[in-house]
Amino acid sequence: MSFAGNYLKSIYVRRNPETNKAIHILSSAFKATMTWHNLRTLQECRKACGGQGLKTENLVGQLISEYDAQSTFEGDNNVLMQQISKALLAEYLAAQKKKTPFKGLWLEHMNGLAPVIPSCLTSSHLRSSQIQTDVFYFRERDLLNRFAAEVSQHLKLRKSREQALLVSHQLAEELGRAFADKTIFLAFKEAEEKVTAGSLKNILSLIRSLYALVILDEDAAFLRYGYLSAENAAAVRQGVSKLCTELRPHALALVSSFGIPDVFLGPIAFDWIAANAWSSSTSSSPLPIKQFEEEETMATFELYRRSTIGLCLTETLDELVSNGTLSPEIAIQVLVQFDKSMTDALETQVKSKVTLKGHLHTYRFCDNVWTFILQDALFKNEESQENIGGVKIVACDSKLLIQ
Numbered sequence: 001m002s003f004a005g006n007y008l009k010s011i012y013v014r015r016n017p018e019t020n021k022a023i024h025i026l027s028s029a030f031k032a033t034m035t036w037h038n039l040r041t042l043q044e045c046r047k048a049c050g051g052q053g054l055k056t057e058n059l060v061g062q063l064i065s066e067y068d069a070q071s072t073f074e075g076d077n078n079v080l081m082q083q084i085s086k087a088l089l090a091e092y093l094a095a096q097k098k099k100t101p102f103k104g105l106w107l108e109h110m111n112g113l114a115p116v117i118p119s120c121l122t123s124s125h126l127r128s129s130q131i132q133t134d135v136f137y138f139r140e141r142d143l144l145n146r147f148a149a150e151v152s153q154h155l156k157l158r159k160s161r162e163q164a165l166l167v168s169h170q171l172a173e174e175l176g177r178a179f180a181d182k183t184i185f186l187a188f189k190e191a192e193e194k195v196t197a198g199s200l201k202n203i204l205s206l207i208r209s210l211y212a213l214v215i216l217d218e219d220a221a222f223l224r225y226g227y228l229s230a231e232n233a234a235a236v237r238q239g240v241s242k243l244c245t246e247l248r249p250h251a252l253a254l255v256s257s258f259g260i261p262d263v264f265l266g267p268i269a270f271d272w273i274a275a276n277a278w279s280s281s282t283s284s285s286p287l288p289i290k291q292f293e294e295e296e297t298m299a300t301f302e303l304y305r306r307s308t309i310g311l312c313l314t315e316t317l318d319e320l321v322s323n324g325t326l327s328p329e330i331a332i333q334v335l336v337q338f339d340k341s342m343t344d345a346l347e348t349q350v351k352s353k354v355t356l357k358g359h360l361h362t363y364r365f366c367d368n369v370w371t372f373i374l375q376d377a378l379f380k381n382e383e384s385q386e387n388i389g390g391v392k393i394v395a396c397d398s399k400l401l402i403q
Contacts (some may be wrong), residue, residue: 001034002258006322017160018279025087029180032077034261042067049268052276073359081176082169085147088179092148108185109137110144121232126239127205133214136182139227143175146225180279183214203250210243213269261337303333304342313338354381358391370395 008026015023046053052194052354072075088105095102101111103174115134125131143366150171153163165172188211192204216236222228228236247254262269292392304310317334326334358377363370379386 001030001184002038002400003191004030004184005034007187008192008321009322010244013182021087023380024181025084025105025179028075029078029084029176029183031074032071032080033180033184035067035176038067038070039064040303052272055266055268058268059264078173081180082165084176084179085172086143086165089148089151090173094145106179106186107144110141111398114138114141117227119229119232121228121235123235123239123242126236127209127212129205129208130186131193132209133189135212135216135227136185137180139221140175140182142225142227143171143221147171147175148157177219178221181219185215203247206243206247207254209248210240210280213240213243261328261332304339307342310338312340352381354379356380361390 007032008023011019012023014177042060046064049058049060052058056062088107091102091105091107102108115138117138119134144188145170150168151164154167155161166198184206188208192208194202195201195204213236216222216228217233217240223233252282256280303312314335317326317331321328321331356374356377356379358374360372362373363374374393375389377388377391379388
């Protein structure tokens with residue numbers, strides 16, 4: 001998915017009016033798929049850590065609650081899947097009406113004959129990049145044909161277009177997922193083909209095969225619509241298990257390749273036995289206590305990174321790290337300094353004062369952060385006042401910030 005995200009960035013940089021629609025559809029597909037994957041990954045991590053995964057200091061539960069909203073904001077994921085299907089259907093109907101080849105939204109594969117999937121999938125078949133590609137193409141082609149036929153049938157029954165699309169929502173969501181899975185797979189495959197032969201290419205091949213087989217194993221559409229027989233589905237399940245066994249010795253190296261700084265890791269990532277002994281013996285801590293407290297306090301003030309200027313800075317740093325201009329360590333230092341500078345500026349440079357009054361609907365205090373949700377709030381300063389129906393206020397104690 002990292003390769004897919006980089007691919008989206010590359011076409012966004014080269015965007016023009018003709019590619020805006022494709023970028024919108026691709027970003028919708030990646031947003032939904034990646035946020036779902038994000039939550040699933042966090043949940044698997046929490047379960048794998050047992051009771052330790054529930055401890056606040058290990059950050060897993062905190063991240064789950066933080067990122068759970070991703071599946072809804074900037075477009076609900078299920079709605080985005082239907083949006084993708086509508087765009088694919090529009091391309092399909094346009095090509096059928098004009099009797100022209102498909103051109104756009106990565107549907108060019110539908111101009112040729114439907115790929116043939118072997119009736120008996122062997123281990124070599126399952127690891128073949130061509131057969132994996134054919135499977136993704138065949139699935140998207142069939143679901144698009146089914147979706148178009150079902151919508152057409154409802155229209156013949158004199159249902160409105162909106163009603164026809166609504167009652168076909170199951171096929172719409174399956175088609176959206178098929179499109180997203182295919183484009184992510186193709187982005188990874190393209191990146192893999194650029195790597196010269198060697199150990200890295202072999203590892204990438206295993207990861208590609210594992211991604212493809214996991215999709216085949218977990219998506220019920222492959223059995224529901226007869227893309228896989230029961231025997232082939234069993235072969236896929238065995239293939240997943242075998243690939244996991246082969247990748248297991250490389251798991252730590254693969255995770256380390258993301259370059260996640262230690263500051264973002266909880267105590268469980270180090271010596272978790274010593275971490276649980278902090279209350280009785282601080283000398284065995286895998287990280288110095290002062291350092292951990294500083295990191296925890298700094299995390300409290302990362303909320304400024306969600307502001308407009310903070311998001312712009314984060315996106316810029318991400319791009320600089322991606323193209324090798326900055327190292328991840330320097331990028332983290334810049335963000336930490338940004339957190340401090342924002343706190344200092346708000347304390348020393350902002351002179352105006354605002355009073356507010358409203359109905360306190362909800363409040364909570366967690367990890368030195370107060371959250372207030374007000375209704376019918378009145379904001380007033382020396383020059384004006386404004387009523388707001390609902391407002392969320394997040395407040396921190398600036399004295400806790402380590403200078």
